[in-house]
Amino acid sequence: MYSPAVMDHFHSPRNVGDLPDADGVGNAGNPISGNTIALYLKIAEGTVTDAKFRTFGCAASIAASSMVTEWVIGRTADEAASIENDTIAEALGGLPPTKMHCSAMAADGVRTAIEDYRSRRELNAKAPKA
């Protein structure tokens, strides 16, 4: 059913946790009745330097969350924001058709985290200098 990469990332997920001093946080999924991800990004000089996640969901969504943290570290905010819905599925060696939404959820998490990062920067830019 699942590729070896999915099983590996499900069984030994990378970067589980949260970053209290994250520069961008992305929440995605369906908090009422489905899978959810919280993705925390640390971004320095426009490049993602660290990523952590917490995910409630099936094996595919945990694996996709783990993979997306590996994928995003080292990328620029612009590169990260251009993630496609199937980017993570491809990185995992494919997902069953019914599980493609797990890949999309991980991508949503990245896009939302980058949006959060950008809006925080705008706010900071507008804030009066002390």
Add this chain to the structure above:
Amino acid sequence: MIIPMASIYLDHNATTPVRPEVFDAMEPFFKDRFGNASSIHRYGQDARSAVEEARARVAGLVNGRPGEIYFTSGGTESDNLALKGVAYARRAYGRHIITTNIEHSAVLNSCGFLEREGFEVTYLPVDGHGRIDPGQVEDALTDQTILISVMHANNEIGTVQPVDEIGRIARDNGVCFHTDAVQSAGKLPIDVEAMHADLLSLSGHKIYGPKGVGAIYIRKGVEIEPTAHGGHHENDVRSGTENTVGIVGLGKAAELAALEREGEYRNLSRMRDALEARIRDEIEDVRVNGHPEWRLPGTLNASFPGAEGESLIMSLDLAGIAVSTGSACTSGAIEPSHVLLALGRDPRTALGSVRFSFGRDNTMRDVDYVMSRLPGIVSRLREVSAAQVPA
């Protein structure tokens, strides 16, 4: 397929292995005893006598008469035949059917079909333990009611319904009563007289018989419109050349189930109760789904909020433990089990539920092995999801 070191099957409500005695009984009918039970010559007579012997054994399991047992392809066909067969045969008397909201999908989807055909269906809600009150059935009756269908025991949570009282209400009001006994057969006593059942569904593969064969009990005198029309087999109720091999297997399985039921009940209860007690003791924040007393002996359905069902099952499978969940995560949304939602569980708790179902091949050592792995798996998944679940 990778077979892990341990291999513990705890999914007997899904299916059971064919018992060796059953396989031995079936084997000759694959080979030399291949006759068509409808043929007049000796090959046919040999198959016919085997089919009739099986019919008597199945009748014995439910306390019916052999002439009231009809063989089908399984529980789903039996349920379809009961619902649609009675609805079409009795449509002149009324168009109202009463059932519950935790029936097997074979019953629920047959009801949905009949609604599209112009019948009206009342789905009685269950209480927090999955049980209905016979009074609800009485209150739902109208002068249009022609059929009541309430399962004997639920496949997901094991809750047993008060079928004797419901059957009595049906009988007193001149309404047909059908019960799906697919999960209770071989585990609980089944007596169509005590239940006042007019129709009752059974399946072979839940009682250590083969897949692809089942039976329906239809009380003598109950009118039924066949769903498969053909060559007048099974007294014109279910046409199609008899599946002799399967029927012989079902007959043998029914005979053994009737013989060993009481010992099985004690054995399954002991293992289930031990697992339940240890899960409650050793894992935090657990909810057991189902009725504390009115429950199938081998069934334990538990929710582990914060851990999702498929993840639990995949992790347990990697540890060599086969269990199942009612939920299925497909196409965008995880669909929580309709049974757990009917109990009033919130969708997220329902999504974190696992069903353990014991069988005759399990031992207390299996309980120990499960408890050597389950707490760690639950806490690992809760660690991954932490902060994603409202406290």
